[in-house]
Amino acid sequence: xxxxxxxxxxxxxxxxxxxxxxxxxxxxxxxxxxxxxxxxxxxxxxxxxxxxxxxxxxxxxxxxxxxxxxxxxxxxxxxxxxxxxxxxxxxxxxxxxxxxxxxxxxxxxxxxxxxxxxxxxxxxxxxxxxxxxxxxxxxxxxxxxxxxxxxxxxxxxxxxxxxxxxxxxxxxxxxxxxxxxxxxxxxxxxxxxxxxxxxxxxxxxxxxxxxxxxxxxxxxxxxxxxxxxxxxxxxxxxxxxxxxxxxxxxxxxxxxxxxxxxxxxxxxxxxxxxxxxxxxxxxxxxxxxxxxxxxxxxxxxxxxxxxxxxxxxxxxxxxxxxxxxxxxxxxxxxxxxxxxxxxxxxxxxxxxxxxxxxxxxxxxxxxxxxxxxxxxxxxxxxxxxxxxxxxxxxxxxxxxxxxxxxxxxxxxxxxxxxxxxxxxxxxxxxxxxxxxxxxxxxxxxxxxxxxxxxxxxxxxxxxxxxxxxxxxxxxxxxxxxxxxxxxxxxxxxxxxxxxxxxxxxxxxxxxxx
Numbered sequence: 001x002x003x004x005x006x007x008x009x010x011x012x013x014x015x016x017x018x019x020x021x022x023x024x025x026x027x028x029x030x031x032x033x034x035x036x037x038x039x040x041x042x043x044x045x046x047x048x049x050x051x052x053x054x055x056x057x058x059x060x061x062x063x064x065x066x067x068x069x070x071x072x073x074x075x076x077x078x079x080x081x082x083x084x085x086x087x088x089x090x091x092x093x094x095x096x097x098x099x100x101x102x103x104x105x106x107x108x109x110x111x112x113x114x115x116x117x118x119x120x121x122x123x124x125x126x127x128x129x130x131x132x133x134x135x136x137x138x139x140x141x142x143x144x145x146x147x148x149x150x151x152x153x154x155x156x157x158x159x160x161x162x163x164x165x166x167x168x169x170x171x172x173x174x175x176x177x178x179x180x181x182x183x184x185x186x187x188x189x190x191x192x193x194x195x196x197x198x199x200x201x202x203x204x205x206x207x208x209x210x211x212x213x214x215x216x217x218x219x220x221x222x223x224x225x226x227x228x229x230x231x232x233x234x235x236x237x238x239x240x241x242x243x244x245x246x247x248x249x250x251x252x253x254x255x256x257x258x259x260x261x262x263x264x265x266x267x268x269x270x271x272x273x274x275x276x277x278x279x280x281x282x283x284x285x286x287x288x289x290x291x292x293x294x295x296x297x298x299x300x301x302x303x304x305x306x307x308x309x310x311x312x313x314x315x316x317x318x319x320x321x322x323x324x325x326x327x328x329x330x331x332x333x334x335x336x337x338x339x340x341x342x343x344x345x346x347x348x349x350x351x352x353x354x355x356x357x358x359x360x361x362x363x364x365x366x367x368x369x370x371x372x373x374x375x376x377x378x379x380x381x382x383x384x385x386x387x388x389x390x391x392x393x394x395x396x397x398x399x400x401x402x403x404x405x406x407x408x409x410x411x412x413x414x415x416x417x418x419x420x421x422x423x424x425x426x427x428x429x430x431x432x433x434x435x436x437x438x439x440x441x442x443x444x445x446x447x448x449x450x451x452x453x454x455x456x457x458x459x460x461x462x463x464x465x466x467x468x469x470x471x472x473x474x475x476x477x478x479x480x481x482x483x484x485x486x487x488x489x490x491x492x493x494x495x496x497x498x499x500x501x502x503x504x505x506x507x508x509x510x511x512x513x
Contacts (some may be wrong), residue, residue: 002391022140025200026150028192029136030157032096032129035188037161038168046169049178049302051455062065062110062429065297065421067116071123074224077408080131080215082265084250085211088132088139089202095128096189096196104186107179117139118182134390139203148391152333155387156326167319170312174507213265225249268408280505282412284345287498288382288389291352291491294424295359295378298484299371305454306477307368317368321375328383341388342506346499348385352378353513354496359488374488379497385502392509424487429453431483432476437469454480 031476032226042067051061083091085119099122104120137154172180229245260266272278303314332344355378361368432454438447446464450457450472457476461469 004279005309010109021199021485022146023122024222025140026137026153028196028199031188031192032099032154033133034093034161035099035185036126036130037158038184038188043169046173046178046181047303048455049173051453054109054112054115055177056112058433060116062425063116064112064119065425068119068123070124070227071120071419072127073227074220075124075127076131076220077223077268078133079127080408081216083132083135087163087202088136089196089200091128091191092132092136092200095125095132096192098125099129099313100185100189100193103182103184107182136200136203140201148336149333151391152329152387155329155390156248158325159266167315170310170315174310174312175222175413190214203308212259212267214262215256215259215263217422218252219267221255222249222256225252227292254281257318272408277392277509278504280502281345281392282387282408284349284498284502285393285409285412286383286416287349288352289412290420290423291356292382292420292493293416294420294476294487294491295355297421297425298487299375300373301454302480302484303368306440306480307457317372318375321372321379324376325379325383328380329387332384332387336388336510340507340509340511341392342502342509344388345385345506346503348381348383348388349495349499350503351381352385353381353492353499355379355381356488356491356495360485360492367456371484392506424491427490428480428483431486432479434479435482437475438477439468441468449499450476452460 012323047061048062050056050064056064081093081097102118102121102125105123107117109118134151134154137147137150141150168184169181196257225245226249229242229249232242232245256268257270259267261445262269299318300314303309303317307314309317328348332348337342355374355376357374358377359371361373362374390409433451436451436457438450442450442460442464446460450460457472461472461476464472
């Protein structure tokens with residue numbers, strides 16, 4: 001087992017069950033994992049259709065993506081703690097039922113405001129799903145080797161869902177309408193709801209202490225303002241508003257940490273963050289998801305709006321790279337028995353940096369080949385890094401506190417997803433608007449819509465006569481590609497820094513036994 005912490009926790013005796021039941025339970029836990037991943041990538045490929053149908057502006061488009069991660073990040077720690085108290089399986093079933101119901105209602109949103117509200121509602125129940133799955137795995141598989149394989153399969157579920165999402169989502173958008181991507185939640189969650197109580201063993205903290213409402217409130221008041229402030233900073237630049245939100249969140253975070261230190265049974269064991277390996281593993285998760293979701297955000301638009309591919313064609317084009325994430329995640333499980341995990345994590349992050357390097361220097365005007373190569377490198381890096389970093393996180397906590405630790409890990413996932421779309425997406429939008437040179441003949445609503453998003457410019461061009469349509473199309477594509485180069489360069493710097501951090505901090509973590 002990895003030894004990320006010098007603290008020795010007593011092992012919690014687990015109820016013995018037949019191995020096949022353990023793997024059956026893991027199979028059922030994959031359905032909500034697949035759901036979350038499919039939902040995220042399918043939505044990305046539905047964004048152009050949503051923008052056209054609901055006439056969504058650039059800021060609203062980002063909110064449709066970001067509000068889910070914003071609400072989720074604010075609630076994950078609280079929900080992880082709640083699962084430790086009332087039972088992780090019980091919380092998982094409640095979350096699955098609510099998520100399916102709200103998703104079905106969101107599919108028929110008549111406006112951008114309805115869609116944003118629906119995504120927020122999905123996030124409330126989604127916050128119950130992911131900490132529950134990872135913490136249940138921690139208790140179902142107490143043996144380190146079996147747990148490491150289970151975590152790799154869990155991570156592969158994210159990658160598999162991400163791979164299926166573009167194809168399935170693209171097919172749904174082409175043959176039905178964009179709202180169909182939200183209806184996927186219903187059939188995906190039915191097996192879990194039907195068989196979960198029979199195969200998934202319940203687990204909870206046997207000595208949770210008294211609930212502390214103040215800690216719950218402080219955790220929400222920490223995450224929500226900070227994440228919102230980051231989003232506003234990325235969208236509008238630094239100013240009094242974003243600074244106030246982030247400062248307030250930091251102040252609440254300090255109050256939260258102080259309260260946890262004073263409680264006999266804290267909601268979150270903040271001492272875990274003193275462990276550099278634990279903190280570095282979470283950082284690796286954040287930046288891995290940052291790189292992956294940010295890249296997919298602009299690449300999906302490039303394939304559809306610049307290359308002219310349909311949503312399904314774009315999804316199929318990305319499939320090999322996304323499947324590579326699964327292969328990499330499973331391949332590193334036996335590898336860490338011979339190579340130190342720090343080397344594996346650092347190598348994965350270096351591959352991600354190489355992917356962004358290819359995107360930053362490549363000539364995108366010669367077709368999607370450069371960006372597809374970049375995505376392949378990025379996918380291999382993310383798949384290898386996040387599997388090992390997740391196992392390092394789980395190995396640092398006692399089984400009774402698995403929900404809280406899983407919630408921290410999931411908060412990192414969602415924060416990375418949020419920053420990937422909010423920061424890189426906002427920089428991409430700002431660069432597009434800055435570099436766009438509209439034809440002098442274009443004015444009024446047509447000019448305003450063209451400035452908002454690339455999708456708006458393409459739709460406007462489709463209704464214009466030649467040669468004006470061709471001039472607008474060329475100008476919009478050139479402005480968009482300039483933003484891709486800038487965001488890729490930023491991603492390169494962040495990934496390279498993360499790889500260096502992992503190489504230094506994790507270098508002494510021993511190989512797996």
